[in-house]
Amino acid sequence: MGGGASTVKPTTVPERLAVNSFRVDEEESHIVVDQELCRTTGSGAAIIAVCPAGVYSEQDGLILVDHAACLECGTCLAVAAPGALTWRYPRGGFGVSFREG
Amino acid sequence: MTSDAAGPDFDVVVVGAGIAGSVTAYRLAERGLSVVLIERGDVPGSKNLSGGVLYGRVLETVFPHYLNEAPVERRITRHVTTFLNADSAVSLDYSADGLAEPGNAVTVLRAKFDPWLAGKAEEAGAFLMPGVRVDSLLTGPGLDGATTVVGVRAGDDELRARVVVAADGVNSFLASSVGLRQKQPTNHLAVGVKAVIRLPRADIESRFGVSGDRGAAHAIVGDCTLGIGGGGFIYTNTESLSLGVVLRLDDLLRSGHTAIEVFEHFTQHPGLQQYLHGGELIEYGSHLVAEGGYPMVGEVAMNGMLVAGESAGLAINSGLTVRGMDLAIGSAIAASDAVVEAVAAGDTSKAGLAGYRRRLDESFVMQDMRTSARAPKFLERNRMYGPYGELIADVLQNAFSLDGTPREHLLNVARHALRRSPLTLRQLISDGWAGVRAL
Ligand SMILES: Cc1cc2nc3c(=O)[nH]c(=O)nc-3n(C[C@H](O)[C@H](O)[C@H](O)COP(=O)(O)OP(=O)(O)OC[C@H]3O[C@@H](n4cnc5c(N)ncnc54)[C@H](O)[C@@H]3O)c2cc1C
Ligand code: SF4
Numbered sequence: 092m093g094g095g096a097s098t099v100k101p102t103t104v105p106e107r108l109a110v111n112s113f114r115v116d117e118e119e120s121h122i123v124v125d126q127e128l129c130r131t132t133g134s135g136a137a138i139i140a141v142c143p144a145g146v147y148s149e150q151d152g153l154i155l156v157d158h159a160a161c162l163e164c165g166t167c168l169a170v171a172a173p174g175a176l177t178w179r180y181p182r183g184g185f186g187v188s189f190r191e192g
Numbered sequence: 193m194t195s196d197a198a199g200p201d202f203d204v205v206v207v208g209a210g211i212a213g214s215v216t217a218y219r220l221a222e223r224g225l226s227v228v229l230i231e232r233g234d235v236p237g238s239k240n241l242s243g244g245v246l247y248g249r250v251l252e253t254v255f256p257h258y259l260n261e262a263p264v265e266r267r268i269t270r271h272v273t274t275f276l277n278a279d280s281a282v283s284l285d286y287s288a289d290g291l292a293e294p295g296n297a298v299t300v301l302r303a304k305f306d307p308w309l310a311g312k313a314e315e316a317g318a319f320l321m322p323g324v325r326v327d328s329l330l331t332g333p334g335l336d337g338a339t340t341v342v343g344v345r346a347g348d349d350e351l352r353a354r355v356v357v358a359a360d361g362v363n364s365f366l367a368s369s370v371g372l373r374q375k376q377p378t379n380h381l382a383v384g385v386k387a388v389i390r391l392p393r394a395d396i397e398s399r400f401g402v403s404g405d406r407g408a409a410h411a412i413v414g415d416c417t418l419g420i421g422g423g424g425f426i427y428t429n430t431e432s433l434s435l436g437v438v439l440r441l442d443d444l445l446r447s448g449h450t451a452i453e454v455f456e457h458f459t460q461h462p463g464l465q466q467y468l469h470g471g472e473l474i475e476y477g478s479h480l481v482a483e484g485g486y487p488m489v490g491e492v493a494m495n496g497m498l499v500a501g502e503s504a505g506l507a508i509n510s511g512l513t514v515r516g517m518d519l520a521i522g523s524a525i526a527a528s529d530a531v532v533e534a535v536a537a538g539d540t541s542k543a544g545l546a547g548y549r550r551r552l553d554e555s556f557v558m559q560d561m562r563t564s565a566r567a568p569k570f571l572e573r574n575r576m577y578g579p580y581g582e583l584i585a586d587v588l589q590n591a592f593s594l595d596g597t598p599r600e601h602l603l604n605v606a607r608h609a610l611r612r613s614p615l616t617l618r619q620l621i622s623d624g625w626a627g628v629r630a631l
Contacts, residue, residue: 099473104452107387110475111475139450143452162479164479165363166480169375169378169441180232180239180325189237189240189475190238190303191303191388192301192303
């Protein structure tokens, strides 16, 4: 087994996202959280845990959303309690564009 | 694009130029139907991601020479299954060159493969509309009083058709909007987190023991997912590797880990560096996988609409392989035949479209979904993801680490290892039996 020097370079989420191609919709966000429901249902913690892009974070009890980083998998919606999250695909032509897939 | 309420603009609107949508559109256009294929990505494939092993025999029935034409990466002749522990690994290596001729499985990168497939549909006469997100279905009351889908709405535009084929993928917003699908429990879904790393061809060939256009598919279970239900994969492309983890959502949530942590643990795992080292990251993505198996497939037809591909819940995770692309193709074949039949008969009601479900049931799609019906349950047995790999490693360590003490018979070694393991013989037998039945 390898190890030590010969490893694949560790990367942070922002570094990984930086190699992707995105066209960010500056006018509207495709993600809206209901702060109250996110808190009371535990959905806030759940969406932070599952999101591979680090779109969600918590600050002073509020869920912050960085919709520009979204990889459009829909995982957050799948774990959120009904109503806690409004999530749809970005408008046509916006969002991530995979070049490999 | 608005039309007077009476006539449809097209025979068929297909939503989603993924695998299911493009094959459906191709086969309908081939048969002379007017088809529009709507895709939210600027280019087909630009929103799509898979692990990348296409079990392509079924595609050969649609495009007999696709292996020579399509942008496929490598023909898989080597399947390696690894139980990865924190500091040991046990692998089962199955290689057979016969798997290459004719191609049993090939690796594909969807951003390259899907444009080719959508191009086939266009050549056959389908009208491709990329960069357009369908927002909702147009519905009206049917003759039988039940809701009938009569078209789609995208922004201010409305497109009417005799039949809408929803091939919009695992999130299946369209099917949900008309009640064909319910919100899925978290144990029916897994998140795939994937990276593509560039690696010189020569390194791929020496590290994976393949040459020419041959390739390897590694399935990895155990410590690489920190014991979370699912697994890891490393697949060889021509000059890159597809790698990542698939994590069942209920288990991920229970684990207290984040998906990001598990992905990073996987890519930094010492047991995998022999394959990955020096690779340059060129893409990072994620996508859901339907893992509910047969129980997740609900209604696939209603008045004026069919649901195809993963939006119908058609995907199988056996623990060692994820299959969705071949099932998407199989369902596209069934869907397009049923639509041709219904349009010809002038009956696109649910009854008129019933040939879809019948064809699905008769084809390998539903037969495999049924065969693997027990697989998700089997995979829920969490012992599969930790103790087993350790048990096997323990046995092999005893067999291979010759420290001067007399060797025991392997069976005794196994018995002792089992005693040290949290597993009981009864669990071993029950899991083994469940596994044989499920896989
Ligand atoms: C990590 C991972 C590994 C996998 N590994 C494998 C594997 O090795 N082998 C295998 O066979 N399968 C694998 N799968 C599963 C496979 O990728 C899917 O099952 C398959 O892509 C499903 O095809 P589809 O055509 O049904 O849906 P998709 O390929 O998802 O296509 C849906 C299309 O619809 C479009 N769309 C969605 N909504 C709209 C809308 N409202 N308007 C317009 N367009 C829309 C999307 O942009 C997309 O192009 C894997 C999946 C993942 C996530
Ligand atoms: S869709 Fe996926 S990437 Fe986007 S916010 Fe939700 S979990 Fe994160």
